[in-house]
Amino acid sequence: MADTLPALQKEALREIAEAKDMEALLQVEQKLFGRKQGYLTAELRKLGGIPESERKSQGEALNLLKATLERALLDRKDAFERKKIDALAAEDHLDITMDLPPPPRGHLHLIPEFMNQVEEVFGRMGFDVAYGPEIEEEALNFDLLNMPVDHPARDVQDTFWMERASAEGRRLLLRTHTSPVQIRYMQTHTPPFRMICPGKVFRRDADATHSPMFHQFEGLMIGKDVSLRHLKGVMIAAVKELISEDLTFRFRTGYFPFTEPSMEMDIQWGEGEGKWLEVAGCGMVHPQVLRNVKIDPEVWQGFAFGFGVERLLMIKHRIPDIRSFYQGDLRFLRQF
8 A cells, every 4th residue: 555655645636736626626635535435534444454563654654645635735725715815806906915814714513523533543543433324223222232121221211212113113213322333343244353433322311411412432342352451541542642641530330231341431520620521431342242243252352432422522622511512603613
């Protein structure tokens, strides 16, 4: 792959330079950096599948190429903007020497921007990225995750159930976590592997720190000698890179039907001593969950974790109310 990067850079810079207008330039940007089909995006995701001895050098080369092309795109966009301003000045006889404020520029909302960063950070750790449907079957959301039929999460007070069933007659719901994506991944992949699954989830809950719709990213790592030591190392390293090196963590015992033992990860939040805010549940994958997806727990073991995206952003930016993310108030969004 490294041998092809100079040619790719040359071709990409040529396309950027030859873009005739902003629309053509945006098509080039999508071709390179599109989230689903962008060439560089796909290459960054492939890093998890190459030998560890090559991963660092190839990752550095790809990140350098990415920075070069992003700068070229930005310079070309600025050139189009200057051309547009010059044309208006010539037409309307404006005094272009006036010291005007720079035009406002749009940017991604905090949540998709952060989820892109999550994919990049875990991609450099060798984690694959997987997605799944937001309308899910009951078996994948609960049964195969070792959640008993009388578990309170199945109640209508907690879960959004669909009125119609699937074509096969199975009950459907708005997924309450992204864990079904882990099940789908384990059903179609052979260990060892590591993956994350970001996306929207839905629960009947609403207050300053809970929302009926919010975002998660969950992670899974299965191998022959994976332990809690690996779990804590991965989680702490990722959060420090995504949020801040200056954080205080604590792990405390918890209960989840799909992990054993289970833990919860808290981060100290607020001024001074602050208060503890739960940001993740985690633990070693329950042997029964592995059996449910035809993986032998006598040979393989691993860990799983799930982070709330909004919770992490609340800590990073000191946002006191989760509802601020969804109200569309530009006075709030322009701060970031």
